[in-house]
Amino acid sequence: xxxxxxxxxxxxxxxxxxxxxxxxxxxxxxxxxxxxxxxxxxxxxxxxxxxxxxxxxxxxxxxxxxxxxxxxxxxxxxxxxxxxxxxxxxxxxxxxxxxxxxxxxxxxxxxxxxxxxxxxxxxxxxxxxxxxxxxxxxxxxxxxxxxxxxxxxxxxxxxxxxxxxxxxxxxxxxxxxxxxxxxxxxxxxxxxxxx
Numbered sequence: 001x002x003x004x005x006x007x008x009x010x011x012x013x014x015x016x017x018x019x020x021x022x023x024x025x026x027x028x029x030x031x032x033x034x035x036x037x038x039x040x041x042x043x044x045x046x047x048x049x050x051x052x053x054x055x056x057x058x059x060x061x062x063x064x065x066x067x068x069x070x071x072x073x074x075x076x077x078x079x080x081x082x083x084x085x086x087x088x089x090x091x092x093x094x095x096x097x098x099x100x101x102x103x104x105x106x107x108x109x110x111x112x113x114x115x116x117x118x119x120x121x122x123x124x125x126x127x128x129x130x131x132x133x134x135x136x137x138x139x140x141x142x143x144x145x146x147x148x149x150x151x152x153x154x155x156x157x158x159x160x161x162x163x164x165x166x167x168x169x170x171x172x173x174x175x176x177x178x179x180x181x182x183x184x185x186x187x188x189x190x191x192x193x194x195x
Contacts, residue, residue: 039085044172068097084113141170
């Protein structure tokens with residue numbers, strides 16, 4: 001007969017602990033998935049708000065696109081709309097007007113996590129024949145550009161981060177580039193590669 005622990009056999013205690021451990025692990029996985037989905041949904045909602053503000057800007061300016069995302073900050077009302085939920089650089093001191101132009105002398109008073117397609121064309125990193133049509137494509141659109149992994153604090157705009165790039169499309173779908181070849185350079189493939 002096995003050893004008894006207050007009416008339980010040692011084997012019974014081990015089985016109970018194993019079941020409790022598996023249940024706890026499963027609940028933790030489910031919780032992480034729910035939180036991740038909620039974060040992605042919030043990012044997609046923010047990007048849709050930015051997209052609407054950009055569209056209104058164009059309508060009011062004879063189809064002329066906004067030069068950068070900060071241009072529409074009054075229409076958004078809340079500066080946190082610009083911020084990706086998991087942006088690791090959220091507390092840095094200085095940010096470019098748009099992540100597409102990290103070296104721009106124009107700095108934004110608020111952190112902007114999301115990139116804007118016309119800026120990539122302006123930076124000479126992405127050639128677009130009809131960017132208005134591209135902007136409406138959920139495979140391109142306005143995308144999150146933030147990173148997970150090692151962070152170089154000397155580059156608050158994220159250029160020195162070696163972690164994976166996460167792209168969130170306006171429809172809420174997610175694309176993750178596991179590792180950038182050159183962490184100092186944001187490339188077309190990092191954020192605009194089709195799935």
